Each structure stands twice: as C-alpha cells, then as structure tokens.
Amino acid sequence: MSNSISLTRYLVEQQRTKGRITPELRLLLEVVARACKRISISVNKGALGDILGSADSENVQGEVQKKLDVIANEVLIEANEWGGHLAAMASEEMDTIYVVPNRFPQGEYLLMFDPLDGSSNIDVNVSIGTIFSVLKKQNDRTDAIEPVSEQDFLQPGNQQVAAGYCVYGPQTTLVLTVGDGVAMFTLDREQGSWMLTADQVRIPEDTKEFAINMSNMRHWDAPVRRYIDECLAGKEGPRGKDFNMRWIASMVADVHRIMTRGGVFMYPWDKREPDKPGKLRLMYEANPMGWLVEQAGGAATNGRQRILDVEPTKLHQRVSVILGSRNEVERVTQYHLEADSAA
Numbered sequence: 001m002s003n004s005i006s007l008t009r010y011l012v013e014q015q016r017t018k019g020r021i022t023p024e025l026r027l028l029l030e031v032v033a034r035a036c037k038r039i040s041i042s043v044n045k046g047a048l049g050d051i052l053g054s055a056d057s058e059n060v061q062g063e064v065q066k067k068l069d070v071i072a073n074e075v076l077i078e079a080n081e082w083g084g085h086l087a088a089m090a091s092e093e094m095d096t097i098y099v100v101p102n103r104f105p106q107g108e109y110l111l112m113f114d115p116l117d118g119s120s121n122i123d124v125n126v127s128i129g130t131i132f133s134v135l136k137k138q139n140d141r142t143d144a145i146e147p148v149s150e151q152d153f154l155q156p157g158n159q160q161v162a163a164g165y166c167v168y169g170p171q172t173t174l175v176l177t178v179g180d181g182v183a184m185f186t187l188d189r190e191q192g193s194w195m196l197t198a199d200q201v202r203i204p205e206d207t208k209e210f211a212i213n214m215s216n217m218r219h220w221d222a223p224v225r226r227y228i229d230e231c232l233a234g235k236e237g238p239r240g241k242d243f244n245m246r247w248i249a250s251m252v253a254d255v256h257r258i259m260t261r262g263g264v265f266m267y268p269w270d271k272r273e274p275d276k277p278g279k280l281r282l283m284y285e286a287n288p289m290g291w292l293v294e295q296a297g298g299a300a301t302n303g304r305q306r307i308l309d310v311e312p313t314k315l316h317q318r319v320s321v322i323l324g325s326r327n328e329v330e331r332v333t334q335y336h337l338e339a340d341s342a343a
C-alpha cells in the first residue's frame with residue numbers, strides 16, 4: 001500500500017484513531033479544502049482567466065476589492081452553504097455574517113475566512129493565500145428561533161477547533177491544525193488530491209530572520225523600534241549576530257516561510273491610525289495563524305498578551321501581531337512590558 005497519506009486519510013485518522021474531530025468537522029474541512037482547490041485553479045489562470053485587476057467595489061474594511069477577492073469569497077460561500085456542517089460564515093469581504101439559509105441543512109460550526117489574503121500581490125504574480133478558522137456554535141440554541149448572530153462568533157482564539165491556510169505559490173499547499181500539531185498537504189494536480197508532505201511541523205525557537213514593513217519605521221512604538229534597531233545592529237550590536245529581513249506583504253506567504261524555516265513576523269500598532277490596535281484582523285487572520293504557530297512550537301502575541309486570549313468585541317476588529325520563533329516573540333513582548341512598566 002502506498003505510504004502516501006491524503007488529507008482525507010489524515011482527517012479520518014484524526015476522527016477515528018485520535019478522536020480529535022467529529023465526522024461533521026472532518027466533512028467541513030474537506031469542503032474547505034475543495035474550495036481552496038477551486039480558488040487555486042482561478043489563481044493559476046492569471047491573465048488568461050479574466051481574474052486580474054480591480055472588481056470596482058470596496059469591502060467592509062474600505063479596501064478596493066480585486067476580482068479574485070470576490071471570486072474566492074463566492075467559492076467559499078457556495079461550497080459551504082449546502083455542506084450541512086455550518087450554522088454561519090464570516091468573511092473579511094462581507095459586512096455581516098452569512099447565516100446558512102433554512103433550505104440547507106444546518107450544522108453546529110462557524111467558519112471565518114479571509115478568502116484571498118495579500119490581494120496587492122495578485123497582479124504581480126506573487127504568492128497569496130486563503131486563511132480560515134473554525135469555531136463551534138457555543139450556546140446550544142439548535143432549537144432556537146432566532147438565527148445565529150454575530151455574537152456567536154465573538155469567541156477568543158483559544159476556542160478554535162480547526163485553523164489553516166492555503167498558500168497559492170510555486171506549490172499549492174494547505175496547512176492545517178485541529179489541535180494535534182501542524183500538518184502540510186501539497187496539491188497533487190495530476191490526481192487533484194491533497195497529499196501529506198509534512199507533519200508535526202516545528203518552528204525553530206531562535207532565528208536570524210525578521211519580517212516587517214520597514215517603510216513604517218517612523219510610525220512604530222518604542223519597543224518595536226528597539227527590537228528592530230538591535231536586529232539591524234547585527235554582530236556588532238547587543239544581539240551579537242547578523243539578521244536578514246524578508247517582507248512579502250502576503251501574511252500567508254510570510255507565515256509559511258516561518259512555519260518552514262523559522263523567523264519572526266510583525267505587524268505592530270503604529271501611529272498612522274492610533275485608535276486602531278494594528279492592521280491585521282483578529283478573527284480570521286491573527287487567531288488562525290496564531291494557533292498554527294503555537295501548535296508548531298512558536299508564539300503569537302499582540303505585544304503584551306497571547307493573541308489567542310484576546311477577547312473579541314467586534315467581528316472585524318484589528319490586532320497588533322508578533323508571531324513566530326518563540327524566543328524572538330518573547331523578547332519583543334518583554335520589551336513592550338518593560339516600556340509599559342517604565343511609563
């Protein structure tokens with residue numbers, strides 16, 4: 001028998017052998033994986049598929065939507081509404097939640113996603129991705145009259161039952177956790193199957209590579225400035241080693257590099273929008289990525305607190321993100337706490 005393991009076999013083992021997931025969650029994740037496969041086909045068409053450029057519309061964030069943002073969102077909604085495992089969905093591209101219509105079977109799970117993260121890279125053929133997070137509908141309102149509401153989604157990231165991303169790059173790779181470590185599945189285009197290519201992924205605790213948008217340096221808070229200045233000082237500075245910098249401006253691609261070889265990713269608060277804690281969204285970017293990184297032995301904080309413990313108050317709320325190699329994340333977090341106590 002082939003020793004290659006498909007996503008289906010991995011999920012069946014997580015359900016039957018390890019008892020980590022229900023049959024409904026297994027089927028939900030299979031639906032999401034199939035949707036990512038469909039998105040990958042559209043992404044790979046590029047200019048041949050009339051999917052580049054702007055959709056001449058804006059999303060709830062006030063960002064101009066790319067055609068592929070809209071296509072990816074529609075693929076995920078359509079694939080999941082009849083799947084029978086969901087009560088509702090929330091998307092970066094939609095103002096309000098999408099409650100599965102009564103004509104479809106209702107499930108007990110809530111799915112949140114950024115359907116196409118890194119849209120600014122679509123037209124220049126740089127890796128982009130889909131990020132997703134799964135929660136259980138907390139209150140047992142299965143017989144409730146009122147439909148599920150936005151309130152049901154407002155659970156901290158430590159309540160997630162599954163999280164993952166799909167990176168559309170030189171390979172199309174699905175990276176997933178259901179709480180039993182992190183597994184990576186590469187799309188075998190000839191068979192159309194997701195094949196396990198890495199399991200129990202580990203992020204090195206130390207690194208010499210940081211990812212941040214350096215053009216924002218003048219806007220950063222002191223602890224972030226201190227950390228980056230020390231990295232830039234290299235061997236002659238307090239860190240005693242040289243650092244390298246990477247910034248792809250696709251969180252999925254930057255995080256995938258860190259999952260693969262370590263590093264620290266930072267999108268911190270900055271004074272351009274002082275009333276907002278950061279640019280990235282808590283529910284469908286920071287929480288899923290934060291859980292994946294922790295499941296791989298890394299750490300994820302907002303500079304002061306574990307991201308997964310942040311209590312959400314709004315569906316599209318933003319958060320400052322520092323994640324990756326544990327010892328580096330702890331150092332940046334320590335600098336924030338020292339600055340707070342000195343204030």
Ligand code: P6P
Pocket residue numbers: 117118119120213249250251252254267279280
């Ligand atoms: P900037 C993409 O728009 C995104 O949400 C993340 O994927 C990425 O890490 C970040 O924003 C890039 O932001 O300000 O460098 O363009």
